[in-house]
Amino acid sequence: MTDELPTHRRTVTIEGVDLEGGFELTGTLMDERPWASSPSAVPLLHHLSLTLRIDAATMTITDARAIMHTYPHEECPSIEPAFRSLIGLSIMRGYTRAVQERLGRQCGCSHLEFLARAMGPAAIQLVSSSARRRGVTAIRPDEEERLDSWLVNTCHLWADGGVGFEKESMNWHPGSDRYPAPSVDELRRRHDA
Numbered sequence: 752m753t754d755e756l757p758t759h760r761r762t763v764t765i766e767g768v769d770l771e772g773g774f775e776l777t778g779t780l781m782d783e784r785p786w787a788s789s790p791s792a793v794p795l796l797h798h799l800s801l802t803l804r805i806d807a808a809t810m811t812i813t814d815a816r817a818i819m820h821t822y823p824h825e826e827c828p829s830i831e832p833a834f835r836s837l838i839g840l841s842i843m844r845g846y847t848r849a850v851q852e853r854l855g856r857q858c859g860c861s862h863l864e865f866l867a868r869a870m871g872p873a874a875i876q877l878v879s880s881s882a883r884r885r886g887v888t889a890i891r892p893d894e895e896e897r898l899d900s901w902l903v904n905t906c907h908l909w910a911d912g913g914v915g916f917e918k919e920s921m922n923w924h925p926g927s928d929r930y931p932a933p934s935v936d937e938l939r940r941r942h943d944a
Contacts, residue, residue, distance in 0.1 A: 756785040765870055767877035769884070773807045774877050778866045795821050801834060801866050805842060805874055812837050817863050830860050837867060844903075846871040872905075883926060 760783045767776040779800045787794035798821035804814040817834035819827050836853045840846065847868050854864040902909040909915040917935055921942040925932070933941075 758784070758786065760785055763866065763869060765873040767873065767880070769881050770804070773813070774805045774874065774881065775802060776805065776870055776874055776877060777802045778870045778873070780862055780866045782862070793823075796823060797821060797862055799860070799863055799866065801863055801870065803837065803842075803870060803874070807878075810841055810843050810874075810878075812840050812842065814838060817860075819860075819863075827860065830863070833859055834863060834867065842871050842874040875905075879926065887926070 760781075762781045762783070763778065765776060765778045767774055777800060779798070781798050782796040784792060784794050784796065786792075798819075800818045800820065802814075802816045802818075803812050805811070806813050815834050815837040817831045819831060822828065833854060837850070840849050840853075850864060850867045850871070853859075854867060902915065903911050907913065914935055918932065918938055921938045923932070923938050
């Protein structure tokens with residue numbers, strides 16, 4: 752391990768809060784040169800933020816605001832309004848692809864687009880954290896929308912027909928048991944007992 756300062760540091764922070772009828776999620780991305788001690792060495796390359804308001808009933812974005820606080824080119828902030836195209840987008844299935852289609856490559860800013868993509872999964876975690884904060888112990892979507900419709904293929908655990916759904920078939924639900932959740936084998940033993 753070296754005592755030298757890092758050459759580059761990227762920090763991404765995403766924070767969410769409950770609002771009446773929804774949530775607000777703010778992501779911040781900073782690119783720094785920790786070794787740079789003078790303005791000419793540009794110690795702070797990027798300081799960008801993106802705030803999304805999300806309707807709890809529909810899980811759609813109702814407002815989106817990008818702000819470039821520190822940026823490398825005078826023209827950079829001209830892309831901020833493009834991020835309003837996130838309004839109306841569902842943060843559920845297809846979110847990442849839709850963000851890339853609307854704001855990827857020459858249509859946006861690669862750093863803000865990266866931040867927007869990272870905020871989709873964080874929004875799902877915000878829903879879970881919000882429920883737990885309110886004392887709801889098991890996260891269940893509305894009756895009309897089954898758990899698998901918004902978790903299927905989001906990761907290896909929730910692969911179609913995978914471990915998460917096998918657990919659900921034994922009356923386990925996210926947030927209904929200890930953390931981390933028990934293994935399939937343990938749930939099967941309980942279920943068969």
